[in-house]
Amino acid sequence: MGNTKSSALSKELLEDLKSNTKYSEAELCTWYQSFLKECPSGKISKQQFEGIYASFFPNADPTAYARHVFRSFDTNADGTLDFKEYIVALHLTSGGKTLQKLEWAFALYDVDGNGTINKNEILEIVRSIFNMIPADDQKNLPEDENTPEKRAEKIWEFFGKKDNDKISEGEFIQGVMDNKDILRLIQYDEPQKIKDKLKEKKQ
Numbered sequence: 173m174g175n176t177k178s179s180a181l182s183k184e185l186l187e188d189l190k191s192n193t194k195y196s197e198a199e200l201c202t203w204y205q206s207f208l209k210e211c212p213s214g215k216i217s218k219q220q221f222e223g224i225y226a227s228f229f230p231n232a233d234p235t236a237y238a239r240h241v242f243r244s245f246d247t248n249a250d251g252t253l254d255f256k257e258y259i260v261a262l263h264l265t266s267g268g269k270t271l272q273k274l275e276w277a278f279a280l281y282d283v284d285g286n287g288t289i290n291k292n293e294i295l296e297i298v299r300s301i302f303n304m305i306p307a308d309d310q311k312n313l314p315e316d317e318n319t320p321e322k323r324a325e326k327i328w329e330f331f332g333k334k335d336n337d338k339i340s341e342g343e344f345i346q347g348v349m350d351n352k353d354i355l356r357l358i359q360y361d362e363p364q365k366i367k368d369k370l371k372e373k374k375q
Contacts, residue, residue, distance in 0.1 A: 180204075185256060193263035200259065207255055215252035218242050229304055236300035241265070244279040274345045277358055281344075288338035295324040297358075317357065327357050 181204050189200055211220065218239065225238035245261040246253055253261065264276045283293045299320040302310065310318060317323040331339055331347055339347075348354050 181255075189256065189259055193259060195259065195263065203259060203262075204255060207258065215254055216258060217252055221253065231306050233303045234300075235303075237297075237304055240280055240283070240297060240300055243283075244276060270349070271345070274348055275341070277348070278341045278344045281358070282341075288340055289344060290338050291324065291328050291333070291335055294327055295320060298324045298327070301359075323357055327354060330354050 181201060186197060186200060189195065190197060195203070207216075208214065210216075216224075221242045222235055222238045225234040225241075228234070241261065242253065245257050247257055264273055278289070281289045281293055281297050283296055302320045302323075305313075317326055328335075330351065331343065333339065348358065
């Protein structure tokens with residue numbers, strides 16, 4: 173039974189994840205087994221993470237977005253995601269409480285990690301989101317947000333900022349909470365097929 177520890181979740185981690193995510197003990201244990209099967213080292217590299225996203229978006233290019241999502245969840249900046257970081261990522265991108273989700277969204281948009289967001293950072297993330305929207309779907313977007321530039325401009329105008337201004341985390345969270353339309357503009361809603369795939373992996 174020498175490897176029991178490596179194939180079972182520690183009690184502390186289990187309690188931590190149960191209280192901070194929506195997952196049950198049974199779900200977390202199942203996730204952990206499949207995580208170890210995919211990543212025997214107990215870590216997911218950036219390349220593996222990008223590969224997971226690529227399998228969800230065969231008709232688009234999610235590489236840039238996956239890279240930003242990876243950065244925002246690699247909390248100790250070691251270039252890998254451990255099981256805890258991975259589960260928190262799943263929780264926040266598929267559910268999560270609004271405040272937690274907005275704190276994560278701020279981290280996603282704060283590309284250089286300096287604690288504020290500028291207009292170029294908004295444009296960079298919005299571009300990476302557009303790469304994941306199939307061309308046919310882009311044609312159906314409203315006229316004032318059918319390019320990354322227009323959408324970034326719309327977000328920036330909402331915050332009432334001049335081109336060289338910056339947005340703090342508090343301003344960002346308050347602004348999005350006050351206007352649900354901005355929440356729609358800043359996020360990428362996972363298509364149903366992603367949720368279906370996640371369910372398959374759980375079983």
